[in-house]
Amino acid sequence: MGGRQKASAQGSRVTPARPAAKRLVCVGTLLGFYAPEFFGSAADPRLLRPLDDAGLTARFTTLSGLDHGGPVGNGHDHAQGLYTGTVGQGVSLDQLAAPALGRETRSESLQLSAGTSQTRPTLSFSSAGVPMPAIVDPAELFARLFGGGEAAQQRRAYLLESGGSLLDDLGGEARRVAKGLGAEDRRRLDEYLTSLRGLECRLDRREAWLERGFPEPPADLRPPTPGATGGSQLLETEELMWNLMALALQTDATRVLSLSIPITFRALLLDGELMDTGYHGLSHHGNDPKRIEGLLQIEERHMRGAARFLATLARTPDPEGGSLLDSTVVLIGSGMGNAATHQRRNLPLLVAGGGLRHRGHLSCATEALPNLRACDLFVTVLRRLGIEAPAFSSSAADLDGELT
Numbered sequence: 001m002g003g004r005q006k007a008s009a010q011g012s013r014v015t016p017a018r019p020a021a022k023r024l025v026c027v028g029t030l031l032g033f034y035a036p037e038f039f040g041s042a043a044d045p046r047l048l049r050p051l052d053d054a055g056l057t058a059r060f061t062t063l064s065g066l067d068h069g070g071p072v073g074n075g076h077d078h079a080q081g082l083y084t085g086t087v088g089q090g091v092s093l094d095q096l097a098a099p100a101l102g103r104e105t106r107s108e109s110l111q112l113s114a115g116t117s118q119t120r121p122t123l124s125f126s127s128a129g130v131p132m133p134a135i136v137d138p139a140e141l142f143a144r145l146f147g148g149g150e151a152a153q154q155r156r157a158y159l160l161e162s163g164g165s166l167l168d169d170l171g172g173e174a175r176r177v178a179k180g181l182g183a184e185d186r187r188r189l190d191e192y193l194t195s196l197r198g199l200e201c202r203l204d205r206r207e208a209w210l211e212r213g214f215p216e217p218p219a220d221l222r223p224p225t226p227g228a229t230g231g232s233q234l235l236e237t238e239e240l241m242w243n244l245m246a247l248a249l250q251t252d253a254t255r256v257l258s259l260s261i262p263i264t265f266r267a268l269l270l271d272g273e274l275m276d277t278g279y280h281g282l283s284h285h286g287n288d289p290k291r292i293e294g295l296l297q298i299e300e301r302h303m304r305g306a307a308r309f310l311a312t313l314a315r316t317p318d319p320e321g322g323s324l325l326d327s328t329v330v331l332i333g334s335g336m337g338n339a340a341t342h343q344r345r346n347l348p349l350l351v352a353g354g355g356l357r358h359r360g361h362l363s364c365a366t367e368a369l370p371n372l373r374a375c376d377l378f379v380t381v382l383r384r385l386g387i388e389a390p391a392f393s394s395s396a397a398d399l400d401g402e403l404t
Contacts, residue, residue, distance in 0.1 A: 039064045
């Protein structure tokens with residue numbers, strides 16, 4: 001593949017001449033990536049080969065030198081903040097963008113996890129900083145995209161109606177309770193009510209779409225078997241999620257997706273064989289070559305799924321011109337810079353598609369390009385999506401001059 005072009009100077013902000021992108025996909029692993037084989041500054045990074053083999057070399061950029069500031073360690077405690085830019089509560093990038101991008105789709109956004117997790121799997125947080133529940137079973141996602149027959153439709157209608165009534169009761173009761181609370185308790189209750197209002201809006205949205213038909217799934221697509229989402233099946237679950245995410249965008253079921261690749265202490269099934277060390281254990285490799293090789297085998301599967309997903313979008317025409325990849329910003333990374341030491345510095349970050357001016361690799365936090373915060377990238381992403389954003393979370397600047 002050869003060395004990749006690196007940015008060496010920060011340009012001025014450039015307004016994109018092409019139409020704004022209109023879709024956003026945020027993917028993150030909770031156990032990081034092995035940095036020496038991730039960043040495009042290396043001559044032939046192993047984890048980027050699947051993207052190059054898929055003909056995507058000119059369609060993505062890796063960025064090094066960025067983080068969220070705050071504590072250096074305790075990576076596991078803060079890895080879920082990859083797209084919030086905070087070490088505490090805060091709205092995630094996908095949920096900030098969802099109201100603007102998802103107005104015309106069945107689901108304003110979809111939050112996914114590649115199976116169950118040893119910790120809370122979501123990377124998505126509401127405007128009140130509340131974690132959004134993630135779909136962990138590909139069979140459930142399939143049903144969300146293509147329906148589940150008449151019986152499922154009737155059950156969905158019943159749940160929506162009964163759920164709405166329950167929320168009405170809860171909201172009224174909460175407002176009565178608020179009158180006797182102190183300031184701090186009222187603040188917490190207000191956060192709860194804000195989340196409740198968001199849930200009410202989502203239920204109203206689903207009810208409005210209930211009478212509309214679902215698209216037909218591809219004839220050669222077999223519905224996933226429900227329930228096979230345990231820790232050892234992470235890679236199989238992840239593969240199905242990548243495939244269904246592409247279908248979600250192709251059918252315009254949603255325009256905002258997040259996917260968490262979660263933590264598991266279990267050994268993973270790889271090509272039908274159980275690995276001899278758990279995923280979490282391999283991420284704490286201690287520079288042992290054998291453990292690093294096992295970790296890279298897992299991370300290669302992550303990137304093969306990403307490559308297949310991006311290539312599918314690149315082959316799919318956008319009804320308004322170009323391809324779905326041209327109109328979709330895809331972010332892949334981790335809030336963990338080095339899982340072996342729990343470090344939160346130099347986060348592995350990759351951005352693809354979206355009509356951005358891709359550079360192969362951007363070396364940030366240098367004298368020539370003094371960006372330090374990952375949220376500088378997120379500001380540029382929001383603007384590329386047509387969302388005016390003077391700042392986002394911990395951002396100090398932007399990367400417009402480098403990527404737009």
